[in-house]
Amino acid sequence: MNSRQSVSPISDAPDLCRMDVAALNAAFGSGALSPVEVVQAALARAEDVQQRFNAFTFIDHAGALAAARAAEARWRADAALSAIDGVPTTLKDIVHVEGWTVRYGSRATDATPMLQDAPSVAGLRAAGAVFIGQTTTPEFGWKAVTDSPAFGITRNPWNPECTPGGSSGGAAVASATGAGVLHLGTDGGGSIRVPAAFTGTFGLKPTFGRVPADPPSAFGTVAHIGPMTRSPADARAMLSAMGGRSLRDWSQPWGAMPSPDPRPFDWKGRKVGLWMTPPTGTLSLAIKRVISDAVRQIEAAGATVEPIRLPGEGLHEMFHAHWMTGAASRLAQIPQEARRDLDPGFVEAAAEGNRFSLRGYISAQQARARFGAAMDQLLADYDLLLSPATACLPFAAGREVPEGSGLSRWTEWAGFSYPINLSQQPACTLFCGLAEGLPVGLQIVGPRGADGFVLDAAEAATSLLGGP
Structure with missing residues (x-):
């Protein structure tokens, strides 16, 4: 190898x-x-x-x-x-x-x-x-x-x-x-x-x-x-x-979103929130150094960058209420005789989902609504948010968590990603440097509907930071 x-x-x-x-x-x-x-x-x-x-x-x-x-x-x-x-x-x-x-x-x-x-x-x-x-x-x-x-x-x-x-x-x-x-x-x-x-x-x-x-x-x-x-x-x-409207997807918002066509972008004058603390787990020092260097370059290009913390509490548990119950629902569709070859981790996730009560699930939905509204407000106060894309570097293939980390589930090291699924804003990951010979990703988050703006910022960041 x-x-x-x-x-x-x-x-x-x-x-x-x-x-x-x-x-x-x-x-x-x-x-x-x-x-x-x-x-x-x-x-x-x-x-x-x-x-x-x-x-x-x-x-x-x-x-x-x-x-x-x-x-x-x-x-x-x-x-x-x-x-x-x-x-x-x-x-x-x-x-x-x-x-x-x-x-x-x-x-x-x-x-x-x-x-x-x-x-x-x-x-x-x-x-x-x-x-x-x-x-x-x-x-x-x-x-x-x-x-x-x-x-x-x-x-x-x-x-x-x-x-x-x-x-x-x-x-x-x-x-x-x-x-x-x-x-x-x-x-x-x-x-x-x-x-x-x-x-x-x-x-x-x-x-x-x-x-x-x-x-x-x-x-x-x-x-x-x-x-x-x-x-x-x-x-x-x-x-x-x-993209676009399909009558086969009832969950889509009714009506067109703003076009993602490119527009001129300049970091000068942008107010940017910097999110560096995940809901769970610890940010790798090697990743922190690479992200900090990328942020300094964005600040040098004219952006005002301020540290932020995400609004809301219990985001890890909130996400599990949505994700693990989804796993349980998916498992329920599989005939009993076909389950013997399933990934044991998936079966465990489904079992966790089955332990949620209906009241607990509805409470998680209500908490999500409050968190989503708070995130919309945060993205009204800031043009964009920046963060690491992950809290850790790539680790051994075939494992769910890094060996020796003490973690038990992938959600514990992916805390910079799943909150933005809960709140549904557009978010991208782009290369911003190497640590220990492996790539590090910078995440850019924008207001809901502003996909084109996030892509504009990503193009500007890629031009500034370079590619692999």
Whole structure:
């Protein structure tokens, strides 16, 4: 197994696998490249990445090449469907894809191919995205690392002995290594932002409801769908295709959210809150040093940064009331005879969920409403919030918590992520430096509906801080 490295995993990818959406648009439009050439390179890279890091459950050579040929014909006819027409894209093994088997990382699910795309997938398909494969997830996406009884352990390309995080770990690995350009992830407690941080990539948890979800998640309204890419600009292009109103998602707000189109951004004059204390666990000193250096650069660019604490108490218990009861609900749908191969941790989480009383669950919902309102007020007082994306660096693959940490559940080290699922603001993670040869993520949180503003800030921060 390779030792820890300090260069980006994209460094050994072919040139065609390093191109972003803007570069591909220019090459497709001029005829310098064909979507078929790019998709062939992405498929080959995906096979290589799968052998080394186990990021995929399925690579669709035939389907991807057929879609690439159709995109090639559209570009030649000057009839491209969108900015992402012909762009290699992966989908997490949790969203429904017509004609694909979706197993949720589990042996206990039905292997019958799906009859209909999820709304987010349908939006990407309508925009011409080319689906090259399906990425790994822990069983039912229940934890913030990626391993499952069905598909094994997914490994971090910065150091294969480490986890890439989760639950969208396969998507993060594919993004970090150039096995596709655009990657669909889900985030119910940090499942986009944690693996983006652990792999040095970019991930956005949009405002709840911007990207429609169907079927409804077992984890309810803490669960979001969003883009994972190597840059904020690519995430914006992907979000534009995935987002919008769908009548299949009753939980969406009725009416349009502000457009995520780019606007000029300057840190000068911005009032920014700095959140450095997670609800549980302890922030790694190595991460604290990297984040502090990034914040100093943002202050030097003109922002006023003030320390803050999140409003509310008992956020860990509040989140467990929502998350673990969701696990219990999901387990209840599985026949007894199919449960013997389930991840023991998932079964334990479901058992915790079953211990919540109805009164306790309703109390948690009421507490969440108060916390969400307080967070809206906080984001009315500050333009943005900054924080570490995680409290710890990537740790051993196949474990839920760092060895020797004394922690028992992933929520204890992911305390910078799940509160923002409870409050539903848009939040992204971007690379801001290395610690012990591993990437560190900076989280940017904005007001609900202000996804475009968060992406503007992320682009400015990436320009300021640099990439891996």
